[in-house]
Amino acid sequence: MRRSLAPPSRWASLLVLVSAFCCLFLSTAAVKHENFKTCDQAGFCKRNRAYADAAGVSGWEAPFRIAAESLTWKDGLLQGTILKTINKNGETVRLPVTITFLQSGSARVTIDEERRQKGEIELRHNSIARKERYNEAESWTIVGGLDVSKTATESREATRSTVTYGSEGQFQAVITFAPFSVDFKRDGATQIKLNDRGLLNVEHWRPKIEKVEPEKKEGDEETPAPEVEAGEDESTWWDEPFGGQTDSKPKGPESVSLDITFPGYEHVYGIPEHAGPLSLKQTRGGDGNHNDPYRLYNADVFEYIMDSPMTLYGSIPFMQAHKKDSTVGVFWLNAAETWIDITKQKEAHNPLSLGIGSKTDTHTHWFSESGMIDVFVFLGPTPSDVTKAYGELTGYTQLPPEFSIAYHQCRWNYNSDEDVKDVDRKMSKHQIPYDVIWLDIEYTDDKQYFTWDPLTFPDPIGMLKQLDESDRKLVAIIDPHIKNKAGYPVVEELKQKNFGVNNKDGNLYEGWCWPGSSHWIDCFNPAAIKWWIGLFKYSAFKGTMANLFIWNDMNEPSVFNGPETTMPKDNLHHGNWEHRDLHNINGLTFHNATYQAMLEREKGVLRRPFVLTRSFYAGSQRVGAMWTGDNQASWDHLAAGFPMIINNGIAGYPFAGADVGGFFGNPEKDLLTRWYQAGAFYPFFRGHAHIDTRRREPYLVGDPYTGIITRALRLRYSLMPAWYTAFHEASVNGTPILRPHYFMYPGDEAGFAVDDQFFVGSTGLLAKPVVKEGADSVVIYIADEEQYYDYFDFKKYSGKGSQTISAPLEKIPLLMQGGHIIPRKDRPRRSSGLMKWDPYTLVVVLSKESTAQGEIYVDDGDSFDYEAGAYIKRAFDFKDGVLSSANLGTKGKMTDKYIKSMKAVGVERIIVVGAPKSWETKKTVKVGKGEAQLEFHAEEGNKAAWAVVKNPAINIAEDWKIEF
Ligand code: NOJ
Numbered sequence: 001m002r003r004s005l006a007p008p009s010r011w012a013s014l015l016v017l018v019s020a021f022c023c024l025f026l027s028t029a030a031v032k033h034e035n036f037k038t039c040d041q042a043g044f045c046k047r048n049r050a051y052a053d054a055a056g057v058s059g060w061e062a063p064f065r066i067a068a069e070s071l072t073w074k075d076g077l078l079q080g081t082i083l084k085t086i087n088k089n090g091e092t093v094r095l096p097v098t099i100t101f102l103q104s105g106s107a108r109v110t111i112d113e114e115r116r117q118k119g120e121i122e123l124r125h126n127s128i129a130r131k132e133r134y135n136e137a138e139s140w141t142i143v144g145g146l147d148v149s150k151t152a153t154e155s156r157e158a159t160r161s162t163v164t165y166g167s168e169g170q171f172q173a174v175i176t177f178a179p180f181s182v183d184f185k186r187d188g189a190t191q192i193k194l195n196d197r198g199l200l201n202v203e204h205w206r207p208k209i210e211k212v213e214p215e216k217k218e219g220d221e222e223t224p225a226p227e228v229e230a231g232e233d234e235s236t237w238w239d240e241p242f243g244g245q246t247d248s249k250p251k252g253p254e255s256v257s258l259d260i261t262f263p264g265y266e267h268v269y270g271i272p273e274h275a276g277p278l279s280l281k282q283t284r285g286g287d288g289n290h291n292d293p294y295r296l297y298n299a300d301v302f303e304y305i306m307d308s309p310m311t312l313y314g315s316i317p318f319m320q321a322h323k324k325d326s327t328v329g330v331f332w333l334n335a336a337e338t339w340i341d342i343t344k345q346k347e348a349h350n351p352l353s354l355g356i357g358s359k360t361d362t363h364t365h366w367f368s369e370s371g372m373i374d375v376f377v378f379l380g381p382t383p384s385d386v387t388k389a390y391g392e393l394t395g396y397t398q399l400p401p402e403f404s405i406a407y408h409q410c411r412w413n414y415n416s417d418e419d420v421k422d423v424d425r426k427m428s429k430h431q432i433p434y435d436v437i438w439l440d441i442e443y444t445d446d447k448q449y450f451t452w453d454p455l456t457f458p459d460p461i462g463m464l465k466q467l468d469e470s471d472r473k474l475v476a477i478i479d480p481h482i483k484n485k486a487g488y489p490v491v492e493e494l495k496q497k498n499f500g501v502n503n504k505d506g507n508l509y510e511g512w513c514w515p516g517s518s519h520w521i522d523c524f525n526p527a528a529i530k531w532w533i534g535l536f537k538y539s540a541f542k543g544t545m546a547n548l549f550i551w552n553d554m555n556e557p558s559v560f561n562g563p564e565t566t567m568p569k570d571n572l573h574h575g576n577w578e579h580r581d582l583h584n585i586n587g588l589t590f591h592n593a594t595y596q597a598m599l600e601r602e603k604g605v606l607r608r609p610f611v612l613t614r615s616f617y618a619g620s621q622r623v624g625a626m627w628t629g630d631n632q633a634s635w636d637h638l639a640a641g642f643p644m645i646i647n648n649g650i651a652g653y654p655f656a657g658a659d660v661g662g663f664f665g666n667p668e669k670d671l672l673t674r675w676y677q678a679g680a681f682y683p684f685f686r687g688h689a690h691i692d693t694r695r696r697e698p699y700l701v702g703d704p705y706t707g708i709i710t711r712a713l714r715l716r717y718s719l720m721p722a723w724y725t726a727f728h729e730a731s732v733n734g735t736p737i738l739r740p741h742y743f744m745y746p747g748d749e750a751g752f753a754v755d756d757q758f759f760v761g762s763t764g765l766l767a768k769p770v771v772k773e774g775a776d777s778v779v780i781y782i783a784d785e786e787q788y789y790d791y792f793d794f795k796k797y798s799g800k801g802s803q804t805i806s807a808p809l810e811k812i813p814l815l816m817q818g819g820h821i822i823p824r825k826d827r828p829r830r831s832s833g834l835m836k837w838d839p840y841t842l843v844v845v846l847s848k849e850s851t852a853q854g855e856i857y858v859d860d861g862d863s864f865d866y867e868a869g870a871y872i873k874r875a876f877d878f879k880d881g882v883l884s885s886a887n888l889g890t891k892g893k894m895t896d897k898y899i900k901s902m903k904a905v906g907v908e909r910i911i912v913v914g915a916p917k918s919w920e921t922k923k924t925v926k927v928g929k930g931e932a933q934l935e936f937h938a939e940e941g942n943k944a945a946w947a948v949v950k951n952p953a954i955n956i957a958e959d960w961k962i963e964f
Contacts, residue, residue, distance in 0.1 A: 587615020
């Protein structure tokens with residue numbers, strides 16, 4: 001126990017805290033399973049699994065059917081009513097259904113409940129909560145792509161309706177009325193089936209019938225137990241206890257569920273955040289499978305474990321299914337607690353084929369505690385078609401300020417402004433590049449955000465100015481819990497203006513977090529967001545300047561004394577929506593409010609914010625980066641980072657990273673070194689450590705480690721132009737930054753489960769950082785017959801299959817695939833900002849056909865001027881011995897001015913890897929009307945020949961040609 005956070009009068013709460021803190025500061029044990037629900041302990045999860053089991057039994061009749069006469073078709077919308085039969089007497093409840101066919105080729109199925117929609121229900125416990133099923137998830141998540149198809153057509157038969165849609169009419173949805181189901185087809189073949197197994201379930205509203213136990217008289221017969229409908233176990237319908245607290249559940253049982261089948265698809269990916277392999281596992285037991293479904297319920301999971309379907313800090317209910325040459329996807333737009341069961345079923349098509357030609361179907365079963373059914377269906381056929389379509393809806397990743405994709409130096413905590421300045425000086429002295437130093441919660445005055453501890457941070461501006469001399473930045477943490485302390489202006493205003501989250505009775509909710517007793521800002525409230533924005537103005541958040549950025553942590557929200565370390569589900573948000581309904585979006589709303597606040601801290605000065613978040617949802621990619629939370633300084637956590645980051649990327653959120661070095665514990669020097677080599681390939685690259693760990697700034701590790709780490713950092717800095725170009729691509733079409741094999745080679749089945757190696761953007765760089773203790777080589781999988789070269793010594797690798805790359809501690813296994821042109825900046829500097837005017841190096845990596853292509857994107861890295869054309873986008877091409885640069889940009893209002901400002905930025909070196917032998921005697925190349933020197937290096941053993949053009953005197957922003 002490090003510090004006392006509670007006033008002496010609050011002993012009871014303190015006890016709760018003591019146990020919470022004991023957990024937080026000890027780092028030996030693994031996750032406390034008893035703090036988090038298993039499926040069996042979550043009423044609706046248990047009920048829906050039981051429902052699925054009952055549905056699997058023969059004789060099962062799915063109780064949902066479309067009332068055919070209710071169905072209307074108009075302008076791409078099929079609307080009607082689903083009737084749910086609720087008892088043997090044939091009584092039904094009405095569920096409005098809409099199937100929307102979008103111009104993008106995506107389709108959307110929503111199912112609501114008429115009675116709740118109309119508010120014709122009674123809430124228990126005098127609750128003032130909203131009666132409808134939550135219908136505002138869309139307003140936080142969807143930013144486009146909802147234009148309805150103008151070309152979709154419908155044809156109706158007695159038992160079904162068929163809609164043909166898609167740009168070329170290549171898609172079809174066959175809606176069967178009874179039982180209700182939808183088959184989605186592409187080019188005539190079924191790709192996705194909804195309710196194929198009849199697991200659709202919408203728990204309709206019903207009043208609680210209080211059972212009066214009849215008094216027993218002597219001689220009475222046993223009263224028979226009341227008859228319960230199949231799959232309906234009333235024991236979990238009402239007030240639900242867990243961990244000593246009770247959820248009052250004023251709306252009773254209200255879960256929704258649906259089975260989604262991917263016929264012929266063996267792999268499914270996505271639904272972050274979980275620590276486990278990219279290709280998701282089966283969840284209903286069996287060898288090597290999980291026993292619980294994958295859970296999505298954003299939570300502060302202390303000491304999370306590996307290879308687990310347990311929930312973590314963020315959730316994106318988006319899944320891709322993949323088979324040879326076909327990818328499809330679904331997005332389950334629901335913000336309540338959600339679980340997903342996955343099972344796979346092998347089907348032998350021809351019993352005589354003995355497994356040859358057999359295929360696997362993946363069955364998924366999604367259930368959420370409340371809200372509507374709202375599912376988007378994407379029919380591909382390629383992985384990038386699916387990510388693009390999903391991004392059209394939820395938005396593409398933010399084009400971040402350029403510094404934020406460089407290296408970040410963080411720990412809990414840098415203890416004073418002098419400490420920060422000292423680290424800054426030492427990094428420079430040791431010539432270790434970094435862009436950002438971070439301040440964790442201890443910088444504040446008594447955990448009151450927007451203040452500085454007057455003893456330890458007396459001169460924040462002096463500190464920020466020193467950083468600015470090297471174009472370096474500071475990130476300070478601001479969490480959503482606001483200290484409940486008299487005289488703290490932020491909390492006083494929050495109370496006075498009613499901007500906090502309320503408890504179930506409608507009074508301000510109080511819970512415990514870092515500051516002790518706290519309240520939580522309710523960022524679902526537009527007025528609260530407006531107020532929050534004001535708190536970040538330079539005039540309000542004193543001691544800050546333009547090089548200060550923000551970190552949002554604990555926004556699941558983490559509440560130390562709350563159920564499952566978060567808020568009670570019956571808490572109330574703006575509009576009296578229950579926390580239960582929107583829990584998974586909570587983190588996004590806080591992150592979004594901070595993003596809005598950082599956009600314009602000073603009137604008229606718009607800058608790209610950088611805000612890191614721990615909790616996230618679909619759409620968070622628009623407002624900043626995420627990291628994988630509190631990992632541990634162990635080899636298995638190092639290994640877990642890549643599948644998690646890659647998975648986040650294919651779920652539309654590529655600006656992701658893990659704490660380099662591991663948060664808990666002290667990494668051995670070789671682990672720390674390997675972690676930096678891996679981190680150099682994280683889109684978000686930050687070293688971070690728990691307050692109880694030893695200091696581990698790279699210059700402290702000692703030789704040879706410091707040198708090796710410095711080289712890894714310099715590699716990241718030298719490749720910054722390539723990383724920034726990859727971020728640009730992600731920001732315009734959603735393509736992941738770390739691309740797994742299945743994404744690059746959708747037809748190569750051997751690569752579908754590979755998740756420990758990846759390509760970086762479109763650069764052709766194929767990396768497999770070492771994540772195993774003591775390993776001095778890795779086996780890398782090559783999926784094609786192209787020529788590959790070692791990044792550092794040009795050693796050649798070719799031939800489809802596995803290849804061994806030697807990887808002693810100082811070496812990162814990194815290959816360049818032939819056929820690419822990689823932009824770099826090779827002059828080591830203190831920060832990326834100082835590299836702005838440095839000349840480029842272009843690495844032309846020749847394919848077997850002696851060709852190569854590449855792209856570069858450049859802008860000021862800070863403002864939104866690129867939206868007005870202030871950027872450079874070029875295509876590089878090498879063909880028939882000629883290297884050329886052509887414009888890919890479109891002209892805008894600010895293009896000319898920007899290009900003019902970049903006049904002095906040239907290319908200082910061109911390296912051609914795999915240079916033809918015929919260049920051996922060549923001394924010069926033609927550059928326009930002039931020439932430049934060529935230096936040829938002959939092949940040596942297995943190392944490819946290469947050539948260097950020095951100072952070709954060409955500009956990065958202009959058209960040019962070099963003839964070899
Ligand atoms: C929890 C975060 O995950 C961690 O990174 C941070 O250092 C602590 N909170 C303290 O703010």
